[in-house]
Amino acid sequence: MESKYAVSCNNEMVKVELCGRLDATNTEGLQIELKKFAGQKIAKLIFFAKDLEYISSAGLRVIIFTKQKIGVDAEIFLIAAQPAILSVIKMSGLDNFMTIQESYSE
Amino acid sequence: MESLIFPAKLENLEKMFALIREAAARQAFAAEMIDKIQLACEEALVNVINYAYPGKDGDLEITCFNSESFLEIGINDSGIPFDPLSLPDPDIHAPMEERRIGGLGIFMMKKIMDEVRYKRENDRNMLTLVKYNVCRIGEANGALKKEPLPAGACRWPLDFMKKEEFKKGDVIFKAGDTADRMFYIAKGAIRLVEINKIITAGNVIGEMGVFSPFKERTASAVCAEDLETYTMGKDEVIKFFGQDPVLAIDLIQLSIKRFIENLKAETAARERIESELRIAQEIQASMLPTVFPQRKEFEIFAMMDPAKEIGGDFYDFFFIDDKRLCFVIGDVSGKGVPAALFMAITKTLIKSEAKRGLPSDQIMANVNNIICQDNQTCQFVTVFCVIMDIASGKLKFCNFGHNPPLVCDSSGCFNFISIAGGFVVGVMENVKCEEKELILAPGDMIFLYTDGVTEAMNPEQEQFSEARLKNSLTEFKDKEIKDTINRIRQEIQAFARGAQQSDDITMLAVRYRGG
DSSP: OOEEEEEEEETTEEEEEEEEEESTTTHHHHHHHHHTTTTSOOSEEEEEEEEEEEEOHHHHHHHHHHHHHTOTTOEEEEESOOHHHHHHHHHHTGGGGSEEESOOOO | OEEEEEESOGGGHHHHHHHHHHHHHHTTOOHHHHHHHHHHHHHHHHHIIIIISTTSOOEEEEEEEEOSSEEEEEEEEOSSOOOGGGSOOOOTTSOGGGOOSTTHHHHHHHHHSSEEEEEEETTEEEEEEEEEOHHHHHHHTOSOOOSOOOSSSOOSOGGGSEEEEEOTTOEEEOTTSBOOEEEEEEESEEEETTTTEEEETTOEESHHHHHOTTOBOSSOEEESSOEEEEEEEHHHHHHHHHHOHHHHHHHHHHHHHHHHHHHHHHHHHHHHHHHHHHHHHHHHHHTSOOOOOOOSSEEEEEEEEOOSSOOOEEEEEEESSSSEEEEEEEEESSOHHHHHHHHHHHHHHHHHHHTTTOOHHHHHHHHHHHHHHTOTTOOOEEEEEEEEETTTTEEEEEEESOOOOEEEOTTOOEEEOOOOOOOOBTSSTTOOOOOEEEEOOTTOEEEEEOHHHHTOBOTTOOBOHHHHHHHHHHHHTTSOHHHHHHHHHHHHHHHHTTOOOOSOEEEEEEEEOOO
């Protein structure tokens, strides 16, 4: 099963759209994609997760990695995540360090 | 039993997942649980793929065993020895910036699966992951014995319980885990970690969780010896209640007995903590100066009346040199021992910076920068710092987020000093705050206080308020300064009418007599 993602950046805001299943078989590409923003000033990191069906610890690592390497001062958003995804996020305790919202408007 | 051998390569991960998901589906797990089981296995599989065979190729074997009541997944490899259970759990409350990247997956594996076991055998790493299918146990036990169990002997219906064996050191459940079954110990012993209690053979554990409306384990159970247990799910326990009232009463009595024991242990622990808090409070109070200098130029008095819970108010006064007296008042955010420690640090820093002879704004700017550097806990403190020239009565002062003091002039009127609120100490480096000046004529008085004074509540939840404080001050201003403060304390007490004091009450007053 494939995961697709789209990454865009403007106005110090990195948007990541996640679809499908994010596990160890496909996180590497996303991590490389996000690494490109290292060194830039990033204020917000927004993960859109409406179509994300599954996230494993490898996927969580990408989120932690992104926060550590790219957006130390950035605010992290998780938008429209499904209950199964939220349950995994909560299990890891990451829910305390991100803003979880149903939708996002600028 | 199904078993497949794969070359340990990332490209085979999809096939491995498919095998595991099929086995989980056969067990009739819900879709979400199938995802979680995959998540648990992924960590183990990726570990083997990435680390078991450094610099060479190797295989990994996955076995899936569907039993009536559980799914068991074995992940075996002949790579370098690695016990994932030997890693400490990550701190899941730590902010992301401080997370170690590793460890999280194994933590989640342990969290998701009911059992995770590791052994090294015949030069192979053998990891076993087990997930119980609670509903299926109920079905399997559908044909329960109808006749009541014989009294005496062994009352536990072991025939209908599931036999399980554990090794010494195995964790049977952790505090906070879902409580879905109870255990009869046939052989061995279990240690309940949090309450440090050993439960031996012939006894039952886990019954409290089964009865608890919160369905959570209240303590963690670890095998103190190799263990043979018989387990029974919550639904079966309830069924047996209908069939065997004697067993039911026994279980309820046991549960209540343990509940009372736990309560006693907790009460003892709480009393110990409270006594330590009292000591902390005494230490804190002893840090504040209570010997007031007797001088012809001025009169000074201060008091701090701590709330029940230890707080972080403080005051201080000392001579910078023979011409200048420094006095400060402060209020640390939060309560408890952290606030008291923070208060001790702040008070010490202010004094050491002040003794260098700096102006008040520079003292506080330096203190702020020192605290900001190592303020991991994000506490803060409000401070009002005053330096008085005792020859002229000139006050130079600055405000870092504290309530403005009141000043009484010769007309007998008390007014709040007009000064910007300023920014609290400890949050932002390089915060600046302007130093202001004011001259006290002989007889004038300055009164510093913390919000515990104005926000003291009565049973109707009304606050003592700035207006009442002003009135009380005006009423009692002609007394000796010590009596003025004591009378205000009495006024607050009378106002509160027995309502519990929620915050420290701190006051400091200086009356200038003339140089």
